[in-house]
Amino acid sequence: MSAHPDRDILAEAHGLGVFRAGRWIIHGIDLTVRRGEIVTLIGPNGSGKSTTAKTVIGLMAPDAGTVHRAPGLRIGYVPQSLSMDGTLPLTVSRLLTLTQRCPPDAIRRALEAVGIPHLARAQVHSLSGGEFQRALLARAMLRDPDLLVLDEPVQGVDVQGESALYALIGRIRENTGCGILLISHDLHVVMAATDTVVCLNGHVSCRGTPQAVVSNPAYQKLFGRAAADTLAVYRHHEHGHDHDHDHDDHPEPSTHPRTEEAADHAR
Numbered sequence: 232m233s234a235h236p237d238r239d240i241l242a243e244a245h246g247l248g249v250f251r252a253g254r255w256i257i258h259g260i261d262l263t264v265r266r267g268e269i270v271t272l273i274g275p276n277g278s279g280k281s282t283t284a285k286t287v288i289g290l291m292a293p294d295a296g297t298v299h300r301a302p303g304l305r306i307g308y309v310p311q312s313l314s315m316d317g318t319l320p321l322t323v324s325r326l327l328t329l330t331q332r333c334p335p336d337a338i339r340r341a342l343e344a345v346g347i348p349h350l351a352r353a354q355v356h357s358l359s360g361g362e363f364q365r366a367l368l369a370r371a372m373l374r375d376p377d378l379l380v381l382d383e384p385v386q387g388v389d390v391q392g393e394s395a396l397y398a399l400i401g402r403i404r405e406n407t408g409c410g411i412l413l414i415s416h417d418l419h420v421v422m423a424a425t426d427t428v429v430c431l432n433g434h435v436s437c438r439g440t441p442q443a444v445v446s447n448p449a450y451q452k453l454f455g456r457a458a459a460d461t462l463a464v465y466r467h468h469e470h471g472h473d474h475d476h477d478h479d480d481h482p483e484p485s486t487h488p489r490t491e492e493a494a495d496h497a498r
């Protein structure tokens with residue numbers, strides 16, 4: 232973390248609330264993403280992860296609270312789903328330039344960065360799930376974002392592919408210094424790759440480092456059996472990697488290792 236943490240803030244939300252169809256689908260959410268930090272929103276289906284992310288980046292207007300974004304902030308966003316007509320001929324290169332103009336060299340570099348330079352001319356509908364997610368990531372990176380927002384980036388990807396994608400996301404953070412807001416409802420893989428986990432259930436149930444969150448009763452209550460499994464996996468993971476982490480080859484988490492329980496006033 233730099234000596235000027237406030238200058239590193241890319242986006243910050245206070246007391247965020249979104250009211251739809253007669254109810255608060257999220258409320259009272261505080262969230263900060265800093266340069267070089269990976270923040271992961273986890274929570275069950277319908278817990279408000281996508282709504283929170285969309286509000287933070289300005290795609291949705293909040294009905295309560297405030298959002299501050301750094302002036303001139305460049306955002307790369309990979310939405311949860313992208314409906315595409317499978318019959319439409321569309322190459323990967325063209326997918327990358329549908330909504331933005333960029334030179335062939337930039338396309339090549341973006342595809343290289345996500346490990347699929349050989350697929351530039353492939354048809355999008357022929358890609359595997361993992362290749363498609365990588366292509367979407369390349370598309371978001373073409374904007375040279377300060378803040379990369381990835382809504383369920385590993386959906387449709389097998390377990391091995393998942394780890395590879397999270398490793399890639401970690402490398403993107405290290406190589407570009409961007410901040411990353413990740414959304415996920417899977418637990419252990421994403422948590423290991425994260426600085427700060429925010430556990431949502433309409434409101435913030437708990438937050439902190441992955442270590443702090445997995446031990447938090449609010450997290451365990453929200454995820455039940457899956458939480459216990461994560462705890463076991465995470466401890467195993469941590470233990471298994473202790474010796475590697477003696478050398479300072481991983482950046483320190485960029486937020487304080489705190490665990491915070493919000494008042495449980497949901498709904």
Ligand SMILES: Nc1ncnc2c1ncn2[C@@H]1O[C@H](COP(=O)(O)OP(=O)(O)OP(=O)(O)O)[C@@H](O)[C@H]1O
Nearest residue numbers: 251252256274275276277278279280281282283416
């Ligand atoms: N425009 C809307 N009008 C009414 N309800 C909405 C609207 N948008 C979202 N919701 C509801 O708000 C809740 C939160 O939705 P959101 O997509 O943010 O959840 P999520 O945590 O991302 O879920 P998932 O894990 O299933 O992707 C859901 O119950 C959803 O049905």
